Amino acid sequence: MVTRVITVVSSVASRSNGGGATSDLELDLGTVKSADISGAIRRRSSILRSWIKRGAESRSSSVTHQRQPGRTMTKSNMSTAPTEKREHLYKILVIGELGTGKTSFIKRYVHQFFSQNYRATIGVDFALKVLNWDQNTIIRLQLWDIAGQERFGNMTRVYYKEAVGAFIVFDVTRSATFDAVIKWKQDLDSKVQLPDGKPIPCILLANKSDQQKQGIVTTPAKLDEYVKEHGFAGWFETSAKENVNIEEAAKSLVNKILTNDKQNNAGEIVDSDRFALAGGSKDPHQKKNCAC
Numbered sequence: 001m002v003t004r005v006i007t008v009v010s011s012v013a014s015r016s017n018g019g020g021a022t023s024d025l026e027l028d029l030g031t032v033k034s035a036d037i038s039g040a041i042r043r044r045s046s047i048l049r050s051w052i053k054r055g056a057e058s059r060s061s062s063v064t065h066q067r068q069p070g071r072t073m074t075k076s077n078m079s080t081a082p083t084e085k086r087e088h089l090y091k092i093l094v095i096g097e098l099g100t101g102k103t104s105f106i107k108r109y110v111h112q113f114f115s116q117n118y119r120a121t122i123g124v125d126f127a128l129k130v131l132n133w134d135q136n137t138i139i140r141l142q143l144w145d146i147a148g149q150e151r152f153g154n155m156t157r158v159y160y161k162e163a164v165g166a167f168i169v170f171d172v173t174r175s176a177t178f179d180a181v182i183k184w185k186q187d188l189d190s191k192v193q194l195p196d197g198k199p200i201p202c203i204l205l206a207n208k209s210d211q212q213k214q215g216i217v218t219t220p221a222k223l224d225e226y227v228k229e230h231g232f233a234g235w236f237e238t239s240a241k242e243n244v245n246i247e248e249a250a251k252s253l254v255n256k257i258l259t260n261d262k263q264n265n266a267g268e269i270v271d272s273d274r275f276a277l278a279g280g281s282k283d284p285h286q287k288k289n290c291a292c
Helices: 038-066 102-111 148-152 156-160 175-179 181-191 220-229 246-279
Strands: 010-016 022-032 086-096 124-134 137-146 165-171 202-207 234-237
Touching: 086 102, 086 181, 086 246, 102 124, 102 137, 102 165, 102 202, 102 246, 124 246, 137 156, 137 246, 156 181, 165 175, 165 181, 165 246, 175 181, 181 202, 202 220, 202 246, 220 234, 234 246
Parallel strands: 086 137, 086 165, 165 202, 202 234
Antiparallel strands: 010 022, 022 124, 124 137
């Protein structure tokens, strides 16, 4: 009997830039296998929460140490005080047919690593990528590596839940993997949407571009039309092996997600204002109609 398990595959790996600030951080959250995922998902979430908490405590500690003992914050040095950072946590799906290089794409993006000896994913794998997007913004990406055969099961609705972006990957050396792209896109759009009901942004990856290409990818203009026709946010030729367009594709998707996030937040503010206007109290100085 196969049981679902989840383990921390590797600990946090961090790098420091020249200014001493923490650069991108990476964490593997493990592999989930079998049909019943509830316990494993809870354990994965617990790992993620504790990791984020440690990161927050570390940042708080570093800020404390930057202040010299007995130093008083004055107008002259208050301007140099660290500003509060905004943090976002986004779930991103990586889907497509078996053997298209989904795991290789994630490993290259998260760990800057490539291997020819990956085994086929069973169920779903998880990885976390942390980005210092700008001076005041930290973005954590949960990357869900979903097995190619999962489209034929009934678990994708669970896997897709709460995702805000996706990559659909096909192999440029196998036309059959491109033929299946539309089925993955339809499956995705039918099972997860943004709060406003629109499809989540999805980028098409023409992977293994370092090898001999066949099919539509040999005619970029036709692929441009295909992407527009089927509602993709864009497409990239990628190579996990040669590290081609990996960062660019990810950055493009994150930009789309941030744009949607801002629009949704702005919409919530507008809606709350409308509610206040519609349900607010009347002008206290307004005269009442009286029949007396």
